Amino acid sequence: MASTVINVPAKARRGEVxxxxxxxxxxxxxxxxxxxxxxxxxxxxxxxxxxxYNGEQVFGAELFSAxxxxxxxAFYTLATESGTLSFHWEGDHGFTQTETVKxxxxx
Amino acid sequence: MKKIRPSQRxxxxxxxxxxxAAMLAPVLAASSAETGQNQAEAKDSRRSGFExxxxxxxxxxxxxxLNPGMLWVKDGEALWGRAMGKSQLSCASCHxxxxxxxxxxxxxxxxxxxxxxxxxxxxxxxxxxxNRQQAEPWRPENQELLSLEAYLAYQSRGLPMAPAADARxxxxxxxxxxxxxxxxxxxxxxxxxCHEERAGQRLGSSLIPQAHPTxxxxxxxxxxxxxxxxxxxxxxxxxxxxxxxxxxxxxxxxLELYLTVRARGMxxxxxxxxx
Amino acid sequence: MSDLKxxxxxxxxxxxxxxxxxxxxxxxxxIVRPAMAASEDLASAVRAYTxxxxxxxxxxxxDVATLVDNGNTVPVTITVDSAMSAADHVTRxxxxxxxxxxxxxxxxxxxxxxxxxxxxxxxxxxxSQKLVAIAQTSDGRxxxxxxxxxxxxxxxxxxxx
Numbered sequence: 001m002a003s004t005v006i007n008v009p010a011k012a013r014r015g016e017v018x019x020x021x022x023x024x025x026x027x028x029x030x031x032x033x034x035x036x037x038x039x040x041x042x043x044x045x046x047x048x049x050x051x052x053y054n055g056e057q058v059f060g061a062e063l064f065s066a067x068x069x070x071x072x073x074a075f076y077t078l079a080t081e082s083g084t085l086s087f088h089w090e091g092d093h094g095f096t097q098t099e100t101v102k103x104x105x106x107x
Numbered sequence: 108m109k110k111i112r113p114s115q116r117x118x119x120x121x122x123x124x125x126x127x128a129a130m131l132a133p134v135l136a137a138s139s140a141e142t143g144q145n146q147a148e149a150k151d152s153r154r155s156g157f158e159x160x161x162x163x164x165x166x167x168x169x170x171x172x173l174n175p176g177m178l179w180v181k182d183g184e185a186l187w188g189r190a191m192g193k194s195q196l197s198c199a200s201c202h203x204x205x206x207x208x209x210x211x212x213x214x215x216x217x218x219x220x221x222x223x224x225x226x227x228x229x230x231x232x233x234x235x236x237x238n239r240q241q242a243e244p245w246r247p248e249n250q251e252l253l254s255l256e257a258y259l260a261y262q263s264r265g266l267p268m269a270p271a272a273d274a275r276x277x278x279x280x281x282x283x284x285x286x287x288x289x290x291x292x293x294x295x296x297x298x299x300x301c302h303e304e305r306a307g308q309r310l311g312s313s314l315i316p317q318a319h320p321t322x323x324x325x326x327x328x329x330x331x332x333x334x335x336x337x338x339x340x341x342x343x344x345x346x347x348x349x350x351x352x353x354x355x356x357x358x359x360x361x362l363e364l365y366l367t368v369r370a371r372g373m374x375x376x377x378x379x380x381x382x
Numbered sequence: 383m384s385d386l387k388x389x390x391x392x393x394x395x396x397x398x399x400x401x402x403x404x405x406x407x408x409x410x411x412x413i414v415r416p417a418m419a420a421s422e423d424l425a426s427a428v429r430a431y432t433x434x435x436x437x438x439x440x441x442x443x444x445d446v447a448t449l450v451d452n453g454n455t456v457p458v459t460i461t462v463d464s465a466m467s468a469a470d471h472v473t474r475x476x477x478x479x480x481x482x483x484x485x486x487x488x489x490x491x492x493x494x495x496x497x498x499x500x501x502x503x504x505x506x507x508x509x510s511q512k513l514v515a516i517a518q519t520s521d522g523r524x525x526x527x528x529x530x531x532x533x534x535x536x537x538x539x540x541x542x543x
Contacts, residue, residue, distance in 0.1 A: 003181045007172035017497035025178040027331075030506070034484045058495045061503075062458060066479065066487035068455040068504040069331035070175045075490070078497035163447050163457045311537035312449075328452035338543055346538030362525050382451035382536075 002026055004099050011104045012079035019072040020051065020059075024097070026088055030065035031073060046091035049073055062089075079105045081097040112174050116370050135321030153373060156316035156381055159307075164328070168380035176257055176326040176378030179250075181335045183258025186251055199256070199332035201239065205262055212263040213375055216364040218275050220267055225364045229256050229324075232354050253333050256324045257378050264377030268321065269369045276364060283365025286358065292349030298362075313382065318361070319370040324381020329382065427478050427485035428516060428526075437516050437526035443514040444477075444527040453507040453533035460490075462499035462517045462525070472499040474518045481511040507533045 007021040024046070032045025043065065051059040058077045077085075082105045090096040111371050147203035159163060167173045187198045187205050202208060215228040226234070232255050245252045270276070290297045301310065309315065323336040331336075337359050341351035352358040430439060445459040462472045476489040490501050499517070507513075514528040 003178040005172065005177045005181060021172045021502075022170075023175060023178060025182075030483075053495070056495075058493065060491040061501075062489040064486045065484055066482055066486060066506050068506050070178060072173065072175070072457075072502070072504045074502040075492075076498040076500055077495055078495050080495070153417065161447055161451045163452045167457070302475060312534035313537045327421070329453040329540070331454050341543040342540035345541045345543055 002089075002097055004060060004087075004097070006099060006101055008101050008103060011090050011106060014105050014107055016079045018079050018103075019074065019076055020026050020085070021072070022049075023069055023070060023072050024088055026074045026089075026091075028063075028065070028067055028071060028094075032065065044092045044095075046071055046095060048088075048090050050088050051075070051077065051078060052086040052088070054081065055086075079087060079103070081105050083090070117318050127362035141151045146288065151372075153319060153370065153374065154317055155319055155321045155373060157322065157376060157379065159316040160380075160382060164380055164382060166271060168322070168378075169377065174378060174380060176324075176333055176380065178255040179254045179324070179326075180261045180378060182255075183249075183261070186255055187258060191236065192240035194239065194241045196202060205258060209262045210266060210269075212260045212351055213269045214271055216360055216367060217271060220271050224357050225360045226278055226355075227335075227360060228259060228336065229253075229337065230360070231258075233355070234257060234259045241359055248334060248338055250320040253324055253335065256335065257333060259374065261377045263279065263375050266375050267372045270364065270367050276356075276368075279361045280365055280368050283361035283363075283368075286362050287365055292344065292347035294347040296347045298343070318366065319373055320366050321370055321373050322376040322381060325379045325381050327381050333378070336366075399500065399514060407531050424478055424485060425512060428514060431478075431516055432518075432524045435524055437524040439526055441519070441524045441525040442475075442512060442515050442517045442527040444529050446513060446529050446531050448530070449532045450507065453509070453538065454540075455506045456507050456531070456533075457502065458505050458513075459500065459502040460515045460517070460527075462519075462521065464494055464499045466494055466499055469520070471520050472496070472517050473520055474499060475499070476516050477505070478508070478510055478514045478516070479505075480513070482506070482508045484502045487513075510531055 003025040007019075012018050025047050027044060028046065029041050029044040031040070031045070033041050033100050035041050040066040045065055045067070046063050047065065049061040049071075050057055061073055061074050063071060066099060083100045085103055087096070087101070089100045118292050157168065160168075167175075171177050185204070189196045190200075199205070212228055215231065216225040217231070218224070218227045219231070219234075229252060229376050232252060235244055236252075287298045290300070298318065301315050306317040307315065320336050321340075324333050324335050325336075325339070327339070337354055340359055341354070341360055344351040352362075413538070427481050441463045443461045443463075445461065446456060451458045458477065460475055460477065460485050462475065464470065466472065471494045472492050474489065474491050477487040479487055487505050488503055492499060492501075505513075510532045512528055512530050514526060517525045519525065
């Protein structure tokens with residue numbers, strides 16, 4: 001399981017726009033880089049990221065080799081109701097990871 | 108790199124002496140009797156590498172939600188409580204809560220009784236791992252080792268660098284100072300020539316910092332990962348085409364110690380980010 | 383390196399291929415390969431994304447430092463001026479480059495639940511080049527912004543330490 005750092009406000013007002021910041025540990029090997037032996041290292045990147053809010057997707061991203069290692073993705077979402085934010089990463093070589101964070105939305 | 112002309116060398120020598128005096132003032136003051144007055148009067152021209160970076164890299168370091176080094180700190184937190192080796196002891200078994208380790212990273216490198224020389228924090232962690240936890244030794248820059256180092260550096264963030272005023276360290280500090288000034292490698296350059304004489308000038312398009320180890324272990328953008336001060340020093344030695352000192356060698360420990368003493372009093376940055 | 387004496391009239395691509403083969407492994411994470419590996423140019427990549435529709439300048443703001451500390455990790459923020467209402471919102475955003483091995487960098491899908499059309503990430507830039515951000519709004523139109531970024535290689539070659 002790769003380490004992640006996810007920053008979500010613990011509490012938000014209904015209708016407020018929340019900033020969400022995510023970091024995940026991953027080398028994002030480009031597939032263009034030669035190793036010490038001169039041979040191209042095989043690609044190993046995260047390709048997809050999504051955020052679901054109480055089961056509904058509110059944000060998605062498609063990543064390419066140009067994304068720096070230990071990908072940082074930040075975006076916004078409307079605070080609609082209390083519940084669970086679910087973050088999902090998947091990529092080469094069957095890489096898959098899901099993290100969940102609880103949020104409280106007050107009136 | 109341009110050849111240094113004799114007139115430049117003289118001027119450079121004078122500049123070097125002035126800069127060295129300004130930077131060594133805290134070092135010398137700490138060991139002299141008139142400590143307070145000298146320190147207050149000597150203008151501190153020392154600047155962290157943080158101040159030589161662009162605004163977005165600085166923001167990356169300052170904000171824990173943005174700092175990639177926090178990924179290692181998080182791993183370190185998990186490792187702190189994990190039973191390891193034949194002993195099945197965790198770091199916490201002996202050291203308790205990590206918060207109680209605040210100040211530890213600030214006083215390294217420290218004199219090691221068994222090796223009878225200074226060792227850095229990473230070497231200290233390695234020794235504990237092998238001797239106390241009875242685990243297999245970690246290879247240099249092992250990710251678990253770096254995570255623990257990051258976690259401990261994080262506990263000391265904001266504290267001044269404070270290696271012990273231990274008389275036994277004096278000859279090693281002197282040795283470290285000599286190494287700092289020693290020209291090495293095919294490019295025949297010393298640390299001092301870049302990091303004291305030319306700090307603030309540019310090498311290629313990069314600003315040359317003063318080389319204070321206040322942000323280590325550091326997330327270096329060039330590495331796209333976290334690394335130790337030893338790795339950085341070896342990288343510089345490679346850069347001037349010198350054979351790098353071995354990991355955990357006395358030579359690297361002396362340099363690390365000298366750099367830390369030279370940076371005495373400067374604020375530790377937790378896990379720094381550098382270009 | 384005497385085998386690098388190339389005769390006068392060799393085509394450019396042959397010369398580049400020989401240079402790359404003879405070159406030693408360097409510390410840079412991305413090597414810019416000759417055009418044969420990345421056949422699309424920037425304009426084609428954008429056209430493929432918009433399905434041939436023109437991308438109008440405006441609404442989109444691509445925020446990148448003009449001189450970056452290190453091309454390996456370049457913070458990028460793309461903001462689109464939009465009410466983000468059900469009737470009028472940004473549906474997707476994409477970032478393209480001019481000189482990396484691959485034109486695509488990152489693509490985002492949004493909706494009215496985003497609240498604010500602003501996304502950030504960190505990119506790898508192989509060299510100084512132009513970056514183009516394209517956003518599509520719910521009315522089907524495309525908008526763009528571009529920026530020229532200066533990227534320099536690190537001063538010292540460290541090798542594997």
